[in-house]
Amino acid sequence: MPSRSPRRPAPLPSASSTRRRGAGEPPPGLFPTREDLLRLLAVLTIAAAAAAVCSRLNRRPEPFCDSLRAPDEYDYADDSCQPCPQNGRCVGGQLECVQGFKRYGASCVEDGLLSQTATKISELLHLRICDQHARALCGQPTKILFHKHDVSDIIDELFSKNPAGLTEDGIQLVKARVLESAQGFFETTFTSNKAEAFKCPELVAERHMPLTCQIRQWISRNVIFVTTICILFAALLWILWIIYWRRALSNRAEQIYEQVCEILEDNAINAKTSYSNCEPWVVASWLRDHLLVPRERKNAFLWKKVEELILEDSRIDQYPKVIKGESKVVYEWQATGSLSGKIKKKVQGARVEAIKLADEMSACVGELLQVSSAEQVCTSWQTPRTQADQWR
Structure with a gap:
């Protein structure tokens, strides 16, 4: 095993080094540590909160001062x-x-009840006063200036009709608000005795005027324009009436002219037959009185228009003729072989009827010859037989 070297003991501080450290920094343990400061702050916070809660719980609510005392x-x-x-x-x-x-x-x-009631009463008040002013603008004798006590009386009257379930205190509050609203809405003026009065604005009063009054005043302000429009409208109606009258007169004249042509054609055909005593002409005045009703005879333009159409027709001849010692204007149909479809149908129908009549009479004569009195009976049919032969 390796040998360990023995530790050397730390050298003892000398007196000079101890003297220098004491002069430069404080000794350890003099100030609290950071952990100690945090613990102290937490304890103080908890103590303050507990004190506030206890003070709040133990405090009694202060009473309200009596409103009857000043x-x-x-x-x-x-x-x-x-x-x-x-x-x-x-x-x-x-x-x-x-x-x-x-x-x-x-x-x-x-809570909103007073505001709703005040708004409703204000609208009724505005309507009442502005209606009075509107009638004055229409020329009716009425009052347009209202003093403060007049407005107050009107508010009381409106409250009597619409109480809204308010107590006396509520009514006074609503009345004060309505008066305040009236001062802001109405125009303020002064009477001859320097008294303050309220007046509905004229622009607002004009909106409350009846429609007939507005139209009448507009016409009075635009008399020249309205008169011009009426004259032009009347002239337009007159022109339209003249156009309609002339067109109706022309249509009626053409209708009478067609009847004149038919009558003259019929008269010309009847005059050509050997058994007819008709004259080929027709007096113009007789024809006029025959075709026109009494009301139309008073209109000279109608028959004049018919005469113009007759003069333009080359088939009709017009000339004077003395009848019973008096000169008359007569019309005569001069056209030959140019009968209208209506007249042709009449002639053809008459011929067909004549042929049928002749055939029936022939059959009847054959049957009557077998009877003893056949000669008397057949004698009575000779005249119709002759007419039928003429038509054939």
């Missing part, structure tokens, strides 16, 4: 009581909030 009667230096908060009533050290407020700690906070 605030300057209390000496708040000794903290004998808490001041009674606004909108609260303190009796016997206890706090009770007025209606519309609820307790929150040592104060009274509004």
Whole structure:
């Protein structure tokens, strides 16, 4: 085994080295260590917390100062009581909030009922006063200036109709808020005796005016414009009426003209038959009175329009003729072989009927010859037979 070298003992400090160390640093154990400081701080914190909790638990709540006494009667230096908060009533050290407020700690906070009621009453008040001003703008005799006591009376009247279940304290609070709102909404003016009065703003009052009143005032402010529009509208209606009247007159004249042509054609056909005593002409005045109703005879333009259409028709001849010693204007159909489809159908229908009539009479004559009185019977049918032969 290797041999170990013996330790040498540390040299003893000399007197000079001991003297130098004592002069430069403190001796050990003079200051507490870091662990000792942390333990001391923890003990102090726990002691302070325990003292605060005990003080809080043993402390009694301070009573509220009686609201019936004046605030300057209390000496708040000794903290004998808490001041009674606004909108609260303190009796016997206890706090009770007025209606519309609820307790929150040592104060009274509004619960919304008063604000809703004040808003509703304010709207009714604005409506009442602005309606009065609107009627004044429409020319009706009414009141537009309201003193403070008048506004207060109106608020009381509105409360009587809408109590909202408030107590007297709540009503007073709402009334104060409504008055404050009125001062901010209405215009403030002064009467002749220097009294303050409220007035609804004119722009707001105009919104409450009835529609008829607004239209009337707008017309009065724009008389020239409205008059011009009315004149132009009336002229337009008159022009439209004239156009409609002329078109209706033209349509009626064309209708009468067609009837005149049919009558003249029929009269010309009847005059050409050997058994007819009809004249080929027709008096114009007789034709007019026959075709026009009494109301239309008063309209000279209607028959004048018909005469213009007749003059433009080359098939109709117009000339004067003396009838019973009086000169008359007559019309005569001059066209031949140009009958209208209606007249042709009439002539063809008459011919077919005549042929059928002749055939029936021939058959009847054959049967009657077998009877002893056949000659008398057949004699009565000779005239129709002759007419049928003429049609054939």
